[in-house]
Amino acid sequence: MSEQNPAEPVQERHGIPRALRLAALVVALLVLLTGAGVVLAGRFARTGAGNAISDLSAFAPQQPASLAGSRALPLEGQDASDFTLKTLDGSALTLSKLRGQPVLINFWASWCEPCRAEMPEIVRAYEAHKADGLVVLAINMTFEDSLPEAQAFVKEFHMPFPVLLDDTGAVARDAYRLPVLPMSFFIDRKGVIVHRQIGAMNGKQLDTFVGEILK
Numbered sequence: 632m633s634e635q636n637p638a639e640p641v642q643e644r645h646g647i648p649r650a651l652r653l654a655a656l657v658v659a660l661l662v663l664l665t666g667a668g669v670v671l672a673g674r675f676a677r678t679g680a681g682n683a684i685s686d687l688s689a690f691a692p693q694q695p696a697s698l699a700g701s702r703a704l705p706l707e708g709q710d711a712s713d714f715t716l717k718t719l720d721g722s723a724l725t726l727s728k729l730r731g732q733p734v735l736i737n738f739w740a741s742w743c744e745p746c747r748a749e750m751p752e753i754v755r756a757y758e759a760h761k762a763d764g765l766v767v768l769a770i771n772m773t774f775e776d777s778l779p780e781a782q783a784f785v786k787e788f789h790m791p792f793p794v795l796l797d798d799t800g801a802v803a804r805d806a807y808r809l810p811v812l813p814m815s816f817f818i819d820r821k822g823v824i825v826h827r828q829i830g831a832m833n834g835k836q837l838d839t840f841v842g843e844i845l846k
Contacts, residue, residue: 704808707827711736711818712806716770716795719785724768724793727822732764733844734818738803740772741780745831746813750788752834756841757792763845767792772812774800819844 705712711734715725726734737753739746757767771781773796785794795802803809807816810829817826817840826840 704810705816705824705827707824709824710822711816711824712802714802714806716797716802719771719782719794719796724795726768729766730822731820732766733820733841734766734768735841735844736768736770736807736816736818738770738772738797738807738809738812738814739784740776740812741784742776743812747784747788749813749831749833749837750784750790752832752837754788754790755834756837760841760845765841765845768795769793770795770797770802772800772803773798774804815840817841817844819846 711726713725713727715723717723726736735753735756739750753767753769757765769785769790769792771784771794773781778796781794781796797803807814813831815828815832816824817828819825825843828836828840832840
């Protein structure tokens, strides 16, 4: 009896062509990889759906807010959309009743780190120009925030201007269609948007934009 060659291909010993066995192996690998991909995709989809809303919050520095509304983002040169919101002290405030005064609308949330970074500058600018008629409306994203945390934020930064509560998203999400936080609109005495600021501002930027609506 002749000695069998230990290096002999297994497929030839069993009479199965090499090409056929390789093709079967490739097909098996493709099926395995496809199945793994479907499982992973399902897991990512479920994770994404679960986290979709509030990291508006997660709104990192200018992180997308996921607040797409039904209308386009207001443009500079357009009239500012009117609204009425309750303030933190329980009264109501309507934007159109401020016609004749320069208005800075600032949208913020307590968990928004860029909001925290720019708020001291907004307070400073208000104190410097309130004698010139400057009005600051700080609109809290109450529908994506906690009222106690918003109150703590206001106390921490000693915010001396009206703090409005958007508890349904009708202003931030629908009327102004915010893409990120913070976001600010500088409105002149005629009610026209002079500047639209997406993201946080530094002191120099803020002074420049305020100066434009004080004219």
